[in-house]
Amino acid sequence: MAVPAQPVVVPAVSAARSRRRGRRSWVGWAFLAPFMAAFALVFLAPIGYSIYLSLFRDRLIGGRTFVGVDNYRDALTDSRLWAAVVRVSVFLVVQVPIMLLLALLVALALDSGRLYGAALFRISIFLPYAVPAVVATLMWSFLYGDRFGLVANINDALGVTLPDPLSAHLALASVGNIVTWEFVGYNMLIFYSALRVVPGSLYEAAAIDGAGQLRVITAIKLPAIRGALVIATIFSIIGSFQLFNEPNILQKLSRNVFITSYTPNMYAYSLSFSGQQYSYAATVAIVMGLITMAVAYAVQLRGLRADR
């Protein structure tokens, strides 16, 4: 789940600290303990367990044996894994900028106060977020369908043959369209919420200076919501590397295109549940986790460096 909040939380924390100075006790743990217990079971234990698993290998004869970093060595030269990583990277580089730019444009349009019926726009464009990925993908797969979808309707009406959206060439773009549809409104709302709290005095100063619309956007609005932009980018990156639901659901429709190693996550899934290669699946999960964190961290560093 993505976080609609800005990454720079330290001021809030330190301010809260100053109010509490002098009262240091264990009482707080009584309130925090239930969360931390569940957190340990659901986050920390699986991470530890998968690191443990990744150092072993299950053999038909001899059972589970310690193999050190062999699984990691295999992963680094696994062409199926890297083909999947390249695929989601292409997806990331194309889909995420399009989605975030679209979300930003809508947020700026809403914030400009120049739209008729702004509330209707805000809620309607956000609505797809409430639709499960499963239903979104089913819906779009019907629309894409050449039997009774919109593509079929257009083909019939115009007497043309549109390319099949789920063919090898267009499949990734079609998945990108579904993901964009699901999350453009959500990101729009994050940007919009951040824009709403820009102090009005900044705009007044800009008006006095005679700054035009575009100048107000580039000089005031965009810098003011950079935190929101960075966090939305990071969570979109995480989402792209985790891509699973949409291609998994489309698999039945186009089995030759959406192969079992279409994305790293689908690969880990098929390794575990079709191949019973649990320790290698755990290795793939860890490798992907590390790649994701490295990329997310790099983006955050860049975002913060631009701060100065």
Place this chain on the structure above:
Amino acid sequence: MSAGPVIRRRSAAPTRPPRSPLLTALTGIVLLYSLIPLLWLGINATKTQQSLFDSFGLAFSRPFALWDNVRRTLSYDDGVFVRWLLNTLLYVVVGAGGATALAVLGGYALATYDFPGRRAVFAVVIGAVAVPGTALAVPTFLMFSRMGLTNTPWSVIIPSLVSPFGLYLMWTFAAAAIPTELLEAARIDGAGEFRAFVRIVLPLLAPGIVTVLLFTTVATWNNYFLPLIMLKNPNWYPLTVGLKSWNDQAQTAGGQVVFSLVITGSLLTILPLIAAFLLLQRYWQAGLAAGSVKQ
């Protein structure tokens, strides 16, 4: 930073910019993009199996078969859809409800108490947000299968109980919404810590609680990957996994009869959440704004 959890609108600005038809039309394109698939779903849930294939996708056609489709969806395969709906409700009530409760308690603790290890908690939880959730799913499955939890409701509920985002949101919200003096006063009056929490803190946190509850509900209601790997028995499926299994069936030879069930079932699946978002707009928009105030 000093702003409270209420959206500060700039409506007090002296001059209101003129409305722009062009900008409205351009944004209207995105509006259509967002609504057309939903419209398609709504329209096609009213069609019979036959007219699904015969008629234009975005136009109604006779006969109006919505009620018949709903009846067939609910009764197909001994009413398994109703079973999936009840399962989903169970996962949402216990999972999302529990996640919200844990986040409220924890966020309150982080915002108002100083205790040993507090900074470490902050680092670990924020770090965990960056770990891809689905990367944890396979190891979690293996762990749960050793504990004998797979293929039971617990395997879906327990992972749903943790929402780092919920904790973070409640934390920032509580830091802004709870005046420390109020708690001090309650303590001087002799109210216990827990009593003060229930009587004073909970009402103050209400908008934040609604927001976290809504977003954990969406996460649980829409969850697909986790139940997909945890559950083998269709009787424990939530709606998402159930619909996917119907759709798979519809792709097989002779399975086309289920198509209209998949469409109507999809519509029934999304209606409750869309209704919740529309009805609770005021709360979650304020709650989200509070989360983004922290600059």
